[in-house]
Amino acid sequence: MLTIDSLSKSFDKGKNFALEDVSFNLKAGQVCAIVGESGSGKTTLVRLIAGLERPDHGSITMGGKIIASLDKFVQPEKRKIGLVFQEYALFPHLTILENVLYGISKLKNKKTRAQEMLDLVGLGNMGSRYPHQLSGGQQQRVALARALAPEPSLLILDEPFSNLDTMLRTQLRNEVFDIIKKTEVTVLFVTHDTQDALSVADEILILQKGKVIQKDVAANLYVKPNTLYVASLFGSTVHINKNLQNAFRCPLKQDCCHAIRNEKIIVSPSSAEADCEYITAARVIKKIQLGDSTQLVLKLESGEQLTVMTQDQNIADTIYVGFNSKDILEFEQE
Amino acid sequence: MKQAGNKSEAFSLKTRIKRLKRDINKWSVLTLTIVFFLALPIIFIGVELFSGPGETWGHIVKYLLPDYIWNSFYLVIVCSFLVLIFGVSSAWFVSRYDFLFRKQMEWLLILPLAIPSYIVGYAYAGIFDYGGSMDLLFRQLGLEFIRIDIMNRAGLAFILSISLFPYVYVSARAFFLNQANNLLEASKMLGVGERKTFFKLMLPLARPAIVAGLVLVLMEVLNDYGAAKYYGVNTFTTGIFRSWFSLEEPQTAVYLSALLILIIFTLILFEKWQVRKIKFTSSKTNSTQIQRKEPKGVMQWVIFSAVSLPIILGFILPVIQLIYWAVITASTVFDMEFIMISLQSFAIAIVSAIITVFFALLLIYFSKWSTLTTIKNISRIGVLGYAIPGAVIAIGIMIPTLALDKWLINMLAKVGVDSGLIINGTLIALLYAYAVRFLAVAYNPIDSTALKVDNSIPDSSKVLGVGNLKTFLKIEFPLIKTGVFSAVILVFIDVMKELPLTLILKPYHIDTLAVKAFEYASDEMVMEASIPSLFIIFTAMIPVIFLNKLLIKK
Numbered sequence: 001m002l003t004i005d006s007l008s009k010s011f012d013k014g015k016n017f018a019l020e021d022v023s024f025n026l027k028a029g030q031v032c033a034i035v036g037e038s039g040s041g042k043t044t045l046v047r048l049i050a051g052l053e054r055p056d057h058g059s060i061t062m063g064g065k066i067i068a069s070l071d072k073f074v075q076p077e078k079r080k081i082g083l084v085f086q087e088y089a090l091f092p093h094l095t096i097l098e099n100v101l102y103g104i105s106k107l108k109n110k111k112t113r114a115q116e117m118l119d120l121v122g123l124g125n126m127g128s129r130y131p132h133q134l135s136g137g138q139q140q141r142v143a144l145a146r147a148l149a150p151e152p153s154l155l156i157l158d159e160p161f162s163n164l165d166t167m168l169r170t171q172l173r174n175e176v177f178d179i180i181k182k183t184e185v186t187v188l189f190v191t192h193d194t195q196d197a198l199s200v201a202d203e204i205l206i207l208q209k210g211k212v213i214q215k216d217v218a219a220n221l222y223v224k225p226n227t228l229y230v231a232s233l234f235g236s237t238v239h240i241n242k243n244l245q246n247a248f249r250c251p252l253k254q255d256c257c258h259a260i261r262n263e264k265i266i267v268s269p270s271s272a273e274a275d276c277e278y279i280t281a282a283r284v285i286k287k288i289q290l291g292d293s294t295q296l297v298l299k300l301e302s303g304e305q306l307t308v309m310t311q312d313q314n315i316a317d318t319i320y321v322g323f324n325s326k327d328i329l330e331f332e333q334e
Numbered sequence: 335m336k337q338a339g340n341k342s343e344a345f346s347l348k349t350r351i352k353r354l355k356r357d358i359n360k361w362s363v364l365t366l367t368i369v370f371f372l373a374l375p376i377i378f379i380g381v382e383l384f385s386g387p388g389e390t391w392g393h394i395v396k397y398l399l400p401d402y403i404w405n406s407f408y409l410v411i412v413c414s415f416l417v418l419i420f421g422v423s424s425a426w427f428v429s430r431y432d433f434l435f436r437k438q439m440e441w442l443l444i445l446p447l448a449i450p451s452y453i454v455g456y457a458y459a460g461i462f463d464y465g466g467s468m469d470l471l472f473r474q475l476g477l478e479f480i481r482i483d484i485m486n487r488a489g490l491a492f493i494l495s496i497s498l499f500p501y502v503y504v505s506a507r508a509f510f511l512n513q514a515n516n517l518l519e520a521s522k523m524l525g526v527g528e529r530k531t532f533f534k535l536m537l538p539l540a541r542p543a544i545v546a547g548l549v550l551v552l553m554e555v556l557n558d559y560g561a562a563k564y565y566g567v568n569t570f571t572t573g574i575f576r577s578w579f580s581l582e583e584p585q586t587a588v589y590l591s592a593l594l595i596l597i598i599f600t601l602i603l604f605e606k607w608q609v610r611k612i613k614f615t616s617s618k619t620n621s622t623q624i625q626r627k628e629p630k631g632v633m634q635w636v637i638f639s640a641v642s643l644p645i646i647l648g649f650i651l652p653v654i655q656l657i658y659w660a661v662i663t664a665s666t667v668f669d670m671e672f673i674m675i676s677l678q679s680f681a682i683a684i685v686s687a688i689i690t691v692f693f694a695l696l697l698i699y700f701s702k703w704s705t706l707t708t709i710k711n712i713s714r715i716g717v718l719g720y721a722i723p724g725a726v727i728a729i730g731i732m733i734p735t736l737a738l739d740k741w742l743i744n745m746l747a748k749v750g751v752d753s754g755l756i757i758n759g760t761l762i763a764l765l766y767a768y769a770v771r772f773l774a775v776a777y778n779p780i781d782s783t784a785l786k787v788d789n790s791i792p793d794s795s796k797v798l799g800v801g802n803l804k805t806f807l808k809i810e811f812p813l814i815k816t817g818v819f820s821a822v823i824l825v826f827i828d829v830m831k832e833l834p835l836t837l838i839l840k841p842y843h844i845d846t847l848a849v850k851a852f853e854y855a856s857d858e859m860v861m862e863a864s865i866p867s868l869f870i871i872f873t874a875m876i877p878v879i880f881l882n883k884l885l886i887k888k
Binding site: 008010013014017020021050051052054056057070071072073075076077078079080081082083085086087089091092093102103146147150 | 788793797798
């Protein structure tokens with residue numbers, strides 16, 4: 001449905017690339033999340049797809065037609081893409097109904113369609129209000145109704161929940177995706193929050209410094225992360241560097257990067273009880289209670305420091321810590 | 335990932351050309367056309383330089399040019415000094431202290447901008463003349479009148495400073511009010527005294543703002559014709575007029591114009607350099623306003639006098655003098671012809687304000703839609719007209735349009751039509767010149783309101799399937815209305831006050847209030863100049879107050 005091929009974009013004439021050689025496919029009806037830190041190029045990518053920026057290299061194909069390449073550019077108004085902005089971008093001088101009507105003025109039954117959309121997002125009786133009279137969550141839903149009204153073939157949500165507090169965020173995220181599921185539209189969903197991505201996306205695409213690091217279904221990202229960065233995005237992870245390898249006496253493959261999930265690290269009062277291949281004694285130098293778990297700052301026998309989590313509430317001052325080789329994640333050197 | 339080397343390929347010449355072909359659109363072409371249209375007068379002055387100077391050029395270089403340069407230099411230095419004293423001190427006092435009538439004085443300090451410098455000049459000539467107001471006053475008091483001769487270079491510097499200092503006042507005050515509070519509090523917390531805080535912290539920090547105001551003042555100083563002419567001081571502008579009208583040597587006028595442009599660009603570069611040298615990042619979110627102190631004892635009177643002095647000198651005294659003259663001359667000046675001139679003046683100002691604002695809108699939005707960053711940078715050239723003195727723009731328009739007219743007359747004669755000058759001597763040339771000169775006046779308020787509209791607003795309109803023009807009409811224009819409105823008003827005032835450009839380019843049978851005032855003064859009828867002058871002042875005053883309201887709201 002959407003094919004991105006070696007897409008690049010620079011805002012300073014090639015000194016730095018906001019997006020570098022990005023390629024991927026999107027199937028119709030899929031919900032794909034784009035995850036990355038701020039500055040990773042997420043917004044640039046969706047702006048390129050929407051036609052609000054022009055690529056410096058590569059191409060974008062939608063529904064079998066090229067919409068952007070080096071010699072072709074389809075104007076954003078001709079692309080049939082719905083876009084919900086981070087700051088909602090409702091037209092402040094138009095009512096809610098007028099906002100939704102805006103993109104479908106050529107439709108015959110536009111009034112009915114607009115009202116349907118407002119009903120869908122649960123704001124059917126607020127059509128005559130102005131954007132500033134609505135709460136953040138309501139504005140968000142109007143923006144969604146407005147974007148869905150012209151029946152776009154692709155809907156892009158650019159950090160739609162980042163302006164909301166945590167409680168409202170979870171609730172609204174579920175509501176919004178319930179509405180989206182009803183329309184069966186293909187969705188690109190930009191977020192910096194992995195929870196957002198994990199809870200709604202069929203597939204997740206990880207961007208780092210303008211490059212695609214991994215694109216996979218959620219479960220695979222956890223089990224088979226491509227890089228240490230991806231691993232740490234989806235769960236707290238300890239990087240097993242040279243010093244730690246020495247501390248645990250576990251020689252690992254050179255030219256590779258290794259890590260272990262925090263929950264796979266075994267903490268035990270004696271070396272006999274711990275059932276692991278690599279083990280070392282450690283002294284607890286700091287205990288931090290974090291609700292149902294405890295964070296331990298350990299000083300290993302070798303002098304290295306290591307921070308681990310444990311559910312055990314009664315921790316002696318001297319303990320044993322270790323892990324098994326099957327739990328070690330191995331990546332190519334970054 | 336296929337296509338290795340994508341990074342270097344993306345900015346190879348071949349790819350760049352391909353992209354340029356893809357990205358250049360009608361808006362790019364239209365933007366370039368408008369910029370070219372606005373820059374044409376300056377381009378022509380550049381081109382005309384190649385046809386060599388006029389016959390009297392040698393004479394002028396030998397006898398007059400040193401005078402022009404020295405006088406302009408003198409005016410720049412003395413005016414800078416006076417304007418900084420008046421502008422910065424009053425701005426600091428009204429921002430930092432609370433005293434009697436502080437609120438009223440805050441906007442009264444802007445009012446001198448409503449009076450064109452040449453009119454202040456006429457009023458002061460009347461105040462200090464033999465048999466003038468001072469003379470009368472002294473005689474009433476039974477005192478001997480010590481006459482101060484102000485009809486000279488020093489007098490001119492005083493006149494220009496007292497009428498132009500509000501430019502510095504406005505920009506310095508904006509800085510003190512909006513940016514200074516955090517720093518001031520920090521300085522106080524560190525136990526630094528009031529005087530040291532001002533000289534060591536506030537003044538250096540406000541420098542970019544002050545320099546920006548100062549450069550505006552100096553452009554006006556170099557633009558002035560009316561006051562310099564009346565005070566008999568030879569400057570570049572009077573020189574341009576003399577070579578054009580008395581010597582009838584356009585080439586010489588062109589050479590003088592080119593020199594003047596050179597001086598002004600040096601000033602602009604100086605400003606850019608000043609601002610770059612100390613590029614302070616101002617926190618835009620700083621919303622806390624400065625906490626005003628109440629001065630005690632003698633300081634109270636010192637501050638009160640320091641703030642009221644520029645108001646009295648720059649506004650109250652000249653206006654009283656003009657009103658006094660107006661009462662005397664009302665019966666002779668105020669007739670049907672005068673009403674007609676006023677109406678013409680208003681009509682011209684309104685039409686040119688609308689045209690100028692229209693071009694500013696075109697320039698801002700066409701360059702935005704053109705998507706090529708180079709075009710956006712080039713579009714800034716269109717705003718430079720404000721730096722170019724009116725007389726220079728007038729010359730730059732006269733030369734090509736006269737040639738064009740000649741060609742048109744010949745062409746029409748061939749088909750048997752007998753026509754006069756089509757562009758010159760009609761309003762077209764004048765309106766064109768106003769648009770070139772005042773484009774920046776319209777551009778800035780519109781641009782700053784347009785910047786407040788988040789890009790996502792027009793972007794979402796486009797994504798919803800609506801094109802650029804319709805997005806502008808339905809979404810952007812309603813949101814920037816206030817900016818457009820203030821732009822119309824600001825250009826309107828500037829056109830009402832404009833003298834040198836109007837004098838050169840106005841059609842024979844049309845007069846404006848500014849021209850009328852100038853003609854009276856030149857014909858030794860300075861008293862009669864008071865009524866047209868007061869008309870200009872009062873029309874300009876209302877928007878100046880309105881402008882101040884906007885500034886306070888900010």
